[in-house]
Amino acid sequence: MSNITDTPPKLVVEGLYKIFGKHPQQALQWVKEGMNKQELLDQKHHVLGLQDINLSIQPRSIEVIMGLSGSGKSTLIRHFNRLLEPTAGKILLDGEDILTFNQRQLREMRLHKIAMVFQKFALMPHLTIAENVQYGLKLRGSSLKEADLQERCTYWLERVGLKGMEQHYPRQLSGGMQQRVGLARALATDADILLMDEAFSALDPLIRTDMQDMLLSLQQELNKTIIFITHDLDEALRIGDSIAILRDGALIQQGNAQDILLNPVDAYVRRFVADVNRTRVLKVKTIMQGMNALPTDIDDSRPMTVKGSRSVEYLLNKTILQNPSAIWVVNNKGERIGYIDRAILANTIGRDEEADQDWEGLWAASA
Numbered sequence: 001m002s003n004i005t006d007t008p009p010k011l012v013v014e015g016l017y018k019i020f021g022k023h024p025q026q027a028l029q030w031v032k033e034g035m036n037k038q039e040l041l042d043q044k045h046h047v048l049g050l051q052d053i054n055l056s057i058q059p060r061s062i063e064v065i066m067g068l069s070g071s072g073k074s075t076l077i078r079h080f081n082r083l084l085e086p087t088a089g090k091i092l093l094d095g096e097d098i099l100t101f102n103q104r105q106l107r108e109m110r111l112h113k114i115a116m117v118f119q120k121f122a123l124m125p126h127l128t129i130a131e132n133v134q135y136g137l138k139l140r141g142s143s144l145k146e147a148d149l150q151e152r153c154t155y156w157l158e159r160v161g162l163k164g165m166e167q168h169y170p171r172q173l174s175g176g177m178q179q180r181v182g183l184a185r186a187l188a189t190d191a192d193i194l195l196m197d198e199a200f201s202a203l204d205p206l207i208r209t210d211m212q213d214m215l216l217s218l219q220q221e222l223n224k225t226i227i228f229i230t231h232d233l234d235e236a237l238r239i240g241d242s243i244a245i246l247r248d249g250a251l252i253q254q255g256n257a258q259d260i261l262l263n264p265v266d267a268y269v270r271r272f273v274a275d276v277n278r279t280r281v282l283k284v285k286t287i288m289q290g291m292n293a294l295p296t297d298i299d300d301s302r303p304m305t306v307k308g309s310r311s312v313e314y315l316l317n318k319t320i321l322q323n324p325s326a327i328w329v330v331n332n333k334g335e336r337i338g339y340i341d342r343a344i345l346a347n348t349i350g351r352d353e354e355a356d357q358d359w360e361g362l363w364a365a366s367a
């Protein structure tokens with residue numbers, strides 16, 4: 001799927017660099033002259049946090065940021081609410097350069113435009129759940145009256161499934177419930193952008209899946225722009241409309257789940273996706289042949305149809321059960337829009353063994 005759209009992006013990052021150390025501008029020159037992260041650290045004792053990031057994030061979408069530990073994920077999103085100042089580059093929010101914002105504009109931005117959900121739920125232990133959510137708003141300088149504040153908090157606590165828990169204290173809640181409070185606190189601000197840094201990573205797998213489901217169902221109606229950091233590729237593929245992969249502070253690939261799985265740009269990305277159950281993620285329509293490129297020898301005596309929006313996993317199960325002579329892809333109206341070649345189907349299932357070799361090569365090269 002292409003990203004070409006008429007909707008202006010919500011957030012645009014242009015040529016963003018962040019270098020930690022005493023003389024970032026000097027270090028920036030060295031980096032521009034070709035010094036890499038490791039050399040900059042070893043020889044010049046500066047840390048290359050981000051390197052020439054160019055990224056465009058669509059409104060009402062979930063953008064996942066992925067990458068190994070230290071690749072720059074948190075550093076990147078801390079620039080979005082200006083917790084960090086870049087060494088170079090631009091950040092446009094709804095077309096406005098946030099680096100030119102004065103104190104009043106910054107306050108406005110943090111109050112109405114961007115809210116953050118943390119990994120460690122960051123709840124105040126001596127405040128009730130309701131007070132914690134309200135506190136989030138008060139801290140941001142909300143001018144809502146007490147009654148309106150309460151009403152809003154009750155509403156959001158209910159939406160995240162915590163109805164009736166308002167007067168409980170954080171210690172009385174499980175990890176998953178505490179994170180729901182964190183989410184309610186962010187949602188109560190009404191911000192159009194949610195930054196979530198490993199927000200679900202500390203949760204048990206089952207609770208984590210529940211939280212993903214809840215986020216996806218809330219998103220269907222809220223249509224926020226969500227920027228979601230995770231280490232977990234399954235999580236990324238499950239919830240991301242787009243996935244951006246960082247390595248050593250550089251953005252090396254941005255695309256949807258299908259793009260990343262089918263066309264990983266290099267060995268690093270290929271290794272990330274090697275263990276994924278690709279049949280569950282890939283859609284039937286991405287592996288079909290168009291109607292204008294059909295093989296000439298189709299045996300249509302026992303045809304089977306499958307919707308293009310189904311997963312390849314579903315297609316496989318159905319194929320094994322029905323053993324059709326031809327597999328047709330149809331749209332929602334039941335019209336044929338493509339054909340599945342069994343050889344292509346077989347190729348999408350296998351594990352990418354080349355990726356393992358690449359990975360060994362990568363380690364050898366970096367050793």
Ligand SMILES: Nc1ncnc2c1ncn2[C@@H]1O[C@H](COP(=O)(O)OP(=O)(O)OP(=O)(O)O)[C@@H](O)[C@H]1O
Nearest residue numbers: 020047048049067068069070071072073074075076
């Ligand atoms: N305040 C700082 N001072 C110096 N170096 C920093 C600072 N903050 C981050 N870094 C460095 O910048 C790089 C990127 O760090 P960052 O925290 O963004 O990584 P991350 O991808 O979020 O990793 P993790 O998955 O472990 O959270 C790392 O090399 C880190 O050591």
Ligand SMILES: [Mg+2]
Nearest residue numbers: 073074075197
């Ligand atoms: Mg981080």
